[in-house]
Amino acid sequence: MAATNSNPCRIEIVGGDITRLEVDAVVNAANPTLAGGGGVDGAIHAAAGPGLLEECLGLGGCPTGSAKVTGGYDLPARFVIHAVGPIWRGGAGNEEALLASCYRNSLSLAVEHGARTVAFPAISCGVYGFPIVRAAEIAVAEVAAFLETSAEIDLVLMVGFGEETRSALETALASLTGTSGPE
Numbered sequence: 001m002a003a004t005n006s007n008p009c010r011i012e013i014v015g016g017d018i019t020r021l022e023v024d025a026v027v028n029a030a031n032p033t034l035a036g037g038g039g040v041d042g043a044i045h046a047a048a049g050p051g052l053l054e055e056c057l058g059l060g061g062c063p064t065g066s067a068k069v070t071g072g073y074d075l076p077a078r079f080v081i082h083a084v085g086p087i088w089r090g091g092a093g094n095e096e097a098l099l100a101s102c103y104r105n106s107l108s109l110a111v112e113h114g115a116r117t118v119a120f121p122a123i124s125c126g127v128y129g130f131p132i133v134r135a136a137e138i139a140v141a142e143v144a145a146f147l148e149t150s151a152e153i154d155l156v157l158m159v160g161f162g163e164e165t166r167s168a169l170e171t172a173l174a175s176l177t178g179t180s181g182p183e
């Protein structure tokens with residue numbers, strides 16, 4: 001999958017299940033234990049197979065706002081980047097900065113491992129309760145800022161699992177690129 005001239009910002013919003021995507025790396029919305037869980041974490045572990053959990057358990061956990069890499073096992077993706085988003089507690093707990101740092105750290109790890117195509121779920125927007133509109137703005141802005149300074153990533157797919165998430169991501173991207181959003 002390569003960037004095209006019709007997508008100069010190298011960000012694409014897609015729907016569907018992240019575990020099916022043929023990208024170099026998929027990002028997981030994990031928790032600090034890295035021991036698996038529900039939501040997208042559960043889906044990634046189920047699709048990757050037991051080797052993923054085994055590798056995760058040897059990583060010693062991961063602090064909120066940070067990320068760690070494993071292999072992709074039975075996923076089409078070569079790598080899983082496990083990012084730990086913040087739990088939404090009303091916004092006074094540095095949640096916005098921590099969410100932004102998940103995106104930044106994940107992309108840095110992708111570059112370090114030579115992953116040129118990366119897919120993100122909407123980190124913290126499920127069980128962790130981060131308001132989706134604000135989370136989408138932070139996610140898109142942070143990815144766009146990273147891509148501006150790095151030519152080593154060809155394409156970032158931002159996965160909107162469900163209509164509300166997809167629409168929030170599309171609106172955030174449209175307002176960043178100055179085009180019109182979804183109808």
Ligand code: AR6
Nearest residue numbers: 017018029031037038039040041043124125126127128161
């Ligand atoms: N593909 C793409 N996106 C998905 C998929 C999928 N297969 N499944 C869910 N989503 P969540 P969090 C979306 O709850 O809020 C876990 O138990 C989902 O609709 O997975 O960061 C972890 O172990 C939502 O938009 O992650 C942690 O304990 C987004 O992924 C905790 O949940 C994130 O929702 C992390 O909570």
